[in-house]
Amino acid sequence: MKVARPIARVIEALQSLPGIGPRSAERLAYHLWRLPEDQVQQIADDIKGLKTMTVSCRECYNISESELCWICEDTGRNPSLVMVVEEPLDVSAMERTGKFDGLYHVLGGVLDPIRGIGPDELRTYELMDRIQLRLEKGSESIEIVLATNPSTEGETTAIYLRKMIVERFPGQPIKVTRIARGLPVGSDLEYADPMTLSRSLEGRIEY
């Protein structure tokens, strides 16, 4: 199929993004083409800005505009409560709940030996350093909430991290927790998969 090359290039670029099929890529490309030039220019600049105007927070590795992200900079947050997540996107998701007042630690992925991703490829040692520093600063107790995804890799990573922390800091006042796995709110028992159901049974709380 022949279309003008500038259009074809954008269709191809959009199609390479997750969740955008060939048809939506086409529709989006033509939509963009119809927009006023300054608006298209702005979108292109914004996309470029993603790389040129952001850094990883030097504490938690979340996306940031400055050395320290706005969460790590916030003195109102509890530095002895650290939630370990896979990606910056997970920070956003958790922040939306408004229920977490600790800090984060963005791993940058999960352990995945098949793809060659071991502890060195993630920010695991950086997490240990942060815990060490907190202990040196005299924290009475530290809680590390493991909030990797409830996928095979996420669970493996959580288990690995727990083991690492326990071995690295024996006898220290560190509590390692894992976010609850169970039935999503608004869902139906009838349609839940057996794994989720088992988890919701294992994780049952007194009522």
Place this chain on the structure above:
Amino acid sequence: MKVARPIARVIEALQSLPGIGPRSAERLAYHLWRLPEDQVQQIADDIKGLKTMTVSCRECYNISESELCWICEDTGRNPSLVMVVEEPLDVSAMERTGKFDGLYHVLGGVLDPIRGIGPDELRTYELMDRIQLRLEKGSESIEIVLATNPSTEGETTAIYLRKMIVERFPGQPIKVTRIARGLPVGSDLEYADPMTLSRSLEGRIEY
């Protein structure tokens, strides 16, 4: 919710596009952020190129890199068969069938009085000029295929154009046709809406 502004800007930009909700916009923004810088740069440049590297074909108003688009330039196509479509996207869709060897005329939209879109806002007069030119060049017969969408506005526009052509060129060898409306291939009578069913009955052909 606070996220780094470069991310927020891209989320907002993506969200303004059709078919991209807040969640996919977020996911896409973070995906883009994770890509290598040169790739992100390339995507941004491609998007910019949509406006800076394209023009409207001076004949049919399709998106083109040169004054005449590749279809209008193709001498193998029948210049006495012109399909009127709403948007360049429709040209791509029709070209995919490989069944049309005429030329196109991209209206640039449909009549929509509520939004202030009348015949002056579309390329209606440009269509009349093209027909006029074809007649002057001595075409034995011209067919204009009205291929606006089978929506209320598309139908209204098709009716309007037919009337305009008939009134403007009385007694001339011009055939005005409309693409068939009916049941989509692979669909189910049972699930078809009454309008589509009526159209498929009205448009029935000898078998």
